Amino acid sequence: MSTSGPSAVDLVVGGGIVVTPDGMRDGAVAVERGKIVAVGCDAAMPPARQRINVEGRHIIPGAIDVHVHFREPGFSHKETWATATAAAAIGGVTTVFDMPNTNPPTSHPDAVRQKIAMASSRALVDFGVYGYVGEDNIDLLAPMAEAGAVAFKLYLGSDNALVPCPNDGAVLDALAVIASLGLRCTTHAENTPILNWRGARLKAAGRTDLAAHLEQHTDIAAVEAVSRIALFSEWTGCAIHIAHENCRHALPLIADAKRRGINITAETCPHYLFLSMEDAEQAGGNALRVKPPVREAGHAAPLWDALTSGLIDMISTDHAPHTRAEKWRASIWDVAPGFPGVETSMRLMLNEVSKGRLSLPQYVRMACEAPARAFGLYPRKGALQPGSDADIVVVDLARRAPILGERLQSIGNLTPFEGWQTTGLPVMTIVRGTIVARDGRIVAAPGGGRSVHRGPASAAPACG
Ligand code: DOR
Ligand code: ZN
Numbered sequence: 001m002s003t004s005g006p007s008a009v010d011l012v013v014g015g016g017i018v019v020t021p022d023g024m025r026d027g028a029v030a031v032e033r034g035k036i037v038a039v040g041c042d043a044a045m046p047p048a049r050q051r052i053n054v055e056g057r058h059i060i061p062g063a064i065d066v067h068v069h070f071r072e073p074g075f076s077h078k079e080t081w082a083t084a085t086a087a088a089a090i091g092g093v094t095t096v097f098d099m100p101n102t103n104p105p106t107s108h109p110d111a112v113r114q115k116i117a118m119a120s121s122r123a124l125v126d127f128g129v130y131g132y133v134g135e136d137n138i139d140l141l142a143p144m145a146e147a148g149a150v151a152f153k154l155y156l157g158s159d160n161a162l163v164p165c166p167n168d169g170a171v172l173d174a175l176a177v178i179a180s181l182g183l184r185c186t187t188h189a190e191n192t193p194i195l196n197w198r199g200a201r202l203k204a205a206g207r208t209d210l211a212a213h214l215e216q217h218t219d220i221a222a223v224e225a226v227s228r229i230a231l232f233s234e235w236t237g238c239a240i241h242i243a244h245e246n247c248r249h250a251l252p253l254i255a256d257a258k259r260r261g262i263n264i265t266a267e268t269c270p271h272y273l274f275l276s277m278e279d280a281e282q283a284g285g286n287a288l289r290v291k292p293p294v295r296e297a298g299h300a301a302p303l304w305d306a307l308t309s310g311l312i313d314m315i316s317t318d319h320a321p322h323t324r325a326e327k328w329r330a331s332i333w334d335v336a337p338g339f340p341g342v343e344t345s346m347r348l349m350l351n352e353v354s355k356g357r358l359s360l361p362q363y364v365r366m367a368c369e370a371p372a373r374a375f376g377l378y379p380r381k382g383a384l385q386p387g388s389d390a391d392i393v394v395v396d397l398a399r400r401a402p403i404l405g406e407r408l409q410s411i412g413n414l415t416p417f418e419g420w421q422t423t424g425l426p427v428m429t430i431v432r433g434t435i436v437a438r439d440g441r442i443v444a445a446p447g448g449g450r451s452v453h454r455g456p457a458s459a460a461p462a463c464g
Contacts, residue, residue: 009037010433012048013392016059020384021365029059031390034432039384054394054428060364061384062094062391062429064371066128066151066186067243067267067316068342070096072118074103078412079321081122082446084342087319087409089124089437089444091343092426094391095371095381095452096125096319097186100132100153101163107132108140109147116148116451123449124436125429126391128375132163133178133185135170141177148453151183151241151375156225157190157292159199165192168228175238184239184265184375189225189250190217190292199333208331210286214277214293222247222292230257230264241374242266244318246292248302255311265374267316268303270341270348275416276300283416287327290320291337307366308358314370315349317341321412340410344403344417346395350424354397377452394428401425 014028018039028045030038038045065088071079088096098115100106106115106129115129128150131141141152154174155165166174178185195216202212226242230253233240242254245268257264271290276297280288288294306312320338329335349367352358372382379388400423405413429437436444 008047008049010049011390012045012051013059013394013430014042014045014051014053016054016057016394018384019058019060019360019364021361021369023361024058029384029390029392031392031433034390036384036386036388036390038386052428057427058360058395058397059384060360060393060395061368061382062393062431063092063346063367064095064377064382065093065316065319065342065345066097066241066314066371066375067269068096068098068319069101069321069338070098070319071321072102073115078323078326079410081119083409083411084319085122085124085127085446085449086442087340087343089429089431089442090409090426090440092346092393092395092429093342094125094393094429094431095127095377096342097128097130097150097375100130101160103162105132105162106130106149107134107137109143112144112147112149119449120447120451122446124442124444124446125431125449126381126452127449128452130186133166133171133174134164135166138170138174138177141174142181145181145183148451149183150451150453152178152185154185154187156229157188157192157195157221159195172232172236175232175236179236179238182376184241186241186243187229188243189222189229191221191224194218194221194224203333208333210280210288210332211277213289213332214295217291217293219247219249219295223249223253226250226253230254230262233257233264234260234262237263239263240265244269244272244292244316245303245312246272246295246299248299251302251306251311258311265313265370266311267314268307268312269316269318270345271416272303273300273307274348284327284414284418286329286332286335287339287414288416289332289335289337290318290339308362310365313366313374315345315366316371317345321410322414323412324414326412327414339415340408340413343408343410344415347403347422347425348417348420350395350397351422354423376454381452390430390433392430393426395424396427397424399423399425399427
């Protein structure tokens with residue numbers, strides 16, 4: 001505690017190095033009623049009711065993960081809003097966007113409202129809710145946006161009966177509607193007929209190994225779908241976001257789409273940057289199954305280059321926990337795809353900062369600013385600026401610790417990064433002025449998280 005008085009603010013986080021995409025400088029951040037009110041040198045800070053001296057550590061905006069599967073309603077044996085947002089908070093993530101493949105799926109305005117209500121009562125961090133795009137709910141897209149959907153999710157290449165892939169005619173109609181709503185459509189871009197055909201052929205041949213999963217999801221299935229959705233975006237004017245980009249052959253198409261002025265953004269995930277099929281044994285064998293797949297070794301370096309150059313705009317996680325029993329199955333076709341990621345992404349990236357492969361300002365651009373800009377939240381989110389939400393993370397670039405699945409907050413806690421030693425850790429997470437995690441522990445009550453949607457009336461068009 002320090003000086004209090006009529007002009008005192010709620011909190012000053014000081015004695016640190018403030019990081020923005022433009023650079024780093026010694027200083028502090030002042031917070032009043034959940035908003036940042038000043039950023040600058042320590043001496044210029046107003047008096048505060050609480051002052052936290054972070055002793056030379058780095059102060060960054062909270063990360064925004066626009067791709068998580070938090071599982072409720074319907075799959076609370078894998079994950080709950082309470083466990084998942086605890087994972088996010090400890091991982092330095094202050095806003096998440098939850099995918100619609102829950103049960104019931106988030107395909108109706110009532111489901112959007114119910115998920116927002118459920119998350120509001122349990123979440124530790126802020127959240128957005130995706131609405132599902134299907135053949136049967138095109139007339140419900142606008143009502144879902146009104147109910148609070150922050151963006152939409154289009155599955156091209158899914159065999160999940162809860163969220164089937166719409167045909168291309170329906171996709172075009174849906175994109176026209178989403179364009180008129182000024183929201184962005186995140187797309188799982190794979191070609192369904194190719195996946196179905198090859199999957200059937202590989203199963204008929206008796207293949208049950210992880211390599212068969214990769215053969216099913218052949219590169220061209222990703223390339224074709226990225227190409228198609230970019231064209232549809234150009235045709236309809238709908239802003240598109242490419243989910244979990246994993247294939248180097250799709251990168252020239254994204255570059256070309258951007259050059260042509262298509263409103264397209266893209267994300268990749270740590271498992272595509274740090275792992276390859278060649279690591280499968282070490283990363284858990286069949287448990288490495290994820291859709292789309294981790295590919296051969298030649299993909300990670302071009303994905304890194306694309307991410308650091310900004311061609312891939314942002315880092316997300318596709319956090320997709322399953323129980324160990326669901327992951328440890330003999331046949332690859334029975335292994336539930338995905339694993340948790342929201343708690344480990346920042347530390348994996350900070351480890352690269354500690355190795356000099358990435359700068360902290362670059363990380364802030366790809367993890368905080370770019371997602372906020374793409375989804376119309378900037379500068380309320382993703383920035384350390386007066387007027388922004390006080391979503392603040394303190395990171396210790398020197399802290400070295402192993403990633404251990406059993407210590408993760410997620411219920412489904414099998415991680416392909418088991419045993420990895422990382423240098424660099426988020427040590428404090430603040431959501432709209434409330435400290436929610438400190439030194440790897442949750443220090444706030446659940447239920448403080450809020451939906452970030454603004455409603456279509458005030459929604460600024462998503463910008464790339
Ligand atoms: O690996 C994946 N897991 N890919 C998806 O598209 C869905 C996700 C899940 O929900 O388990
Ligand atoms: Zn996903």
